[in-house]
Amino acid sequence: MIHDLYKALLETYGQQGWWPLVSRCPENAYHPGDYTPPQREEERFETLCGAILTQNTTWDNAQKAVHALRRSGIRSAATFLKTPPRDIQQCIRPAGYYNQKYEYLYTLLCFFQSIGMACPTRTDLLSLRGVGPETADTILLYAYGEPFFIVDAYTRRILSAYGAIPSHASYQAVQGIIMAEIPRDVRVYNEYHALLVAHGKRYYRGKHRTADPLRQIIPYHTSDTSDDGAL
Numbered sequence: 001m002i003h004d005l006y007k008a009l010l011e012t013y014g015q016q017g018w019w020p021l022v023s024r025c026p027e028n029a030y031h032p033g034d035y036t037p038p039q040r041e042e043e044r045f046e047t048l049c050g051a052i053l054t055q056n057t058t059w060d061n062a063q064k065a066v067h068a069l070r071r072s073g074i075r076s077a078a079t080f081l082k083t084p085p086r087d088i089q090q091c092i093r094p095a096g097y098y099n100q101k102y103e104y105l106y107t108l109l110c111f112f113q114s115i116g117m118a119c120p121t122r123t124d125l126l127s128l129r130g131v132g133p134e135t136a137d138t139i140l141l142y143a144y145g146e147p148f149f150i151v152d153a154y155t156r157r158i159l160s161a162y163g164a165i166p167s168h169a170s171y172q173a174v175q176g177i178i179m180a181e182i183p184r185d186v187r188v189y190n191e192y193h194a195l196l197v198a199h200g201k202r203y204y205r206g207k208h209r210t211a212d213p214l215r216q217i218i219p220y221h222t223s224d225t226s227d228d229g230a231l
Contacts, residue, residue, distance in 0.1 A: 154200025
């Protein structure tokens with residue numbers, strides 16, 4: 001069922017072109033069909049910042065903060081770390097919690113500077129303040145092309161509505177269920193996560209949800225699917 005849903009979402013929405021990168025595609029940031037992970041430091045820096053800035057807010061707000069950093073000439077970890085905190089905080093204010101997110105970004109970028117922007121281990125990422133499983137997997141998948149499936153609120157809501165996962169399963173359990181059902185392919189992980197976000201925004205926002213038309217064509221199982229979350 002999980003793989004059937006992926007095919008239905010792809011047919012419905014098409015390729016999403018994630019991770020949005022202004023440094024790669026200045027016009028609209030999205031690059032459908034191009035699954036190449038960031039090759040330049042500027043692209044990787046943008047992805048790292050986005051992974052932190054999108055926490056507890058919409059991507060639109062996070063992207064405003066990313067754009068503000070770029071307009072201020074802050075396009076690398078080295079530049080970020082040399083810039084006065086108040087200047088960074090002003091740039092990232094649209095993403096909310098800007099004092100806290102500055103601290104998270106500073107810690108994250110110090111770490112990446114120390115390893116020369118090389119691909120980190122998941123364990124090392126999870127040891128950093130402000131980096132949980134979702135953020136760690138976002139960085140690994142979208143900044144480095146490593147095969148880790150991201151489990152966000154929309155993923156939980158949609159798949160629990162279809163009975164594919166228990167609604168209160170742990171992050172690791174949900175990730176394991178998904179990764180066992182679909183090909184271990186970075187392109188699939190990249191696209192599926194983006195498609196779930198697109199579908200979730202349309203039909204699974206908070207408690208006021210719209211009937212999901214795909215449930216009429218994708219078989220689903222009856223299970224404990226209660227979900228009181230909000231996004």
